[in-house]
Amino acid sequence: MTDTARPSRIQDLAWRIEALAFDAVTFLARLFPIDAVSDFGAAVVGVLGPLTSTHRVAETNIRIAFPDLPTAEIDRLLKAQWRALGRWAAEFPILDKIIADPSRVEVVNAGRLEAIARNHESVVFISGHFSSMEIMPAVIIHAGVTCQITYRATNNPHVDSRIRKSRFRYGVRLFAPKGGDGARELIRALARGECVALMNDQKFNGGVLAPLFGVDCHTAPGPSSFALRFGIPLVPMSVQRVHKARFRVVVHEDIPLEDTGDRNADIAAGVRRVNAFMEERIRDRPDEWFWVHKRWPNEVYRRPAV
Secondary structure, rough: OOOOOOOOHHHHHHHHHHHHHHHHHHHOOOOOOOOHHHHHHHHHHHHHHOOHHHHHHHHHHHHHHOOOOOHHHHHHHHHHHHHHHHHHHHHHHHHHHHHOHHEEEEEEEEHHHHHHHHHHOOEEEEEEEEEEHHHHHHHHHHHHOEEEEEEEOOOOHHHHHHHHHHHHOOOOOEEOOOOHHHHHHHHHHHHHOEEEEEEEEEEEEEEEEEEOOOEEEEEHHHHHHHHHHHHEEEEEEEEEEOOOEEEEEEOOOOOOOOOOOOHHHHHHHHHHHHHHHHHHHHHHHHHEEOOOOOOOOOOHHHHOOO
16 A cells, blocks of 8 residues: 555554444354344345435335336335345355355256356356345356456445455455456456456446347446457356255356457347346346345436436
8 A cells, every 4th residue: 555545554454343343243243043134234234225315226226126116016126125235244154154065055956057067168257136146157157167256345445455355255266356456457457367247237427328128228348348349158147045044056058249340239238138137137127136235227216207
């Protein structure tokens, strides 16, 4: 850390207090049975979530995606997504325990991952913020696939260090931070014949405009661009919650990409197909998506009504 980037003493103290709170939550979570921890997270966030300003963001998103949904069903979905978010947050400190229990994680089309590992195939994995999304990279790594996993570092470096250590506990070792440096590392990994895994369902300023639920939104072109550049498959995955802290990870059919020679048009077409995949997954299991993110353009959230 350079002198210009060094935080003030007050900021560093605040960060260290946050890190101690993270340690305390992790310690307590690891004392109790897995399902009890998951239930606790659902109960707490299920109560507190609707009291936050983010509740309006989630409601706006749901109304964009499902404009004809009755008010009663919107209310039900809002409550369900908060409980699902609470489960995900509470389960993070004990993901290594969940992964270590074979009865808790079912993998559909596991043969595809086994073939990628066996043949040392290079692919671009994509997914979205579905259910307990951290299960996906653990499944990829446990299948024996060498894969760079992208992540967004937290502002608090002490907490970020703990999050990385938590991921180490369930086998995730290789990271490529998001941003310019991360993109270069992903390109180097693909050039070495490795795989990369990215979340591709959140807003990416300056990205390709592509429809999601009929409304254009900026989407990262990286996955489609990487797959086209190296001539490798784009392999989508999703995580589903079966019951409490039990999951199903699905390796879906490859998303076909066309290489017509017009790279910009081909990337845009790939982005549209990725968004179509995400929309299908969200429609299938709407309770489990990350509705609290401002996925669409900012002006949508400034309107008095959707």
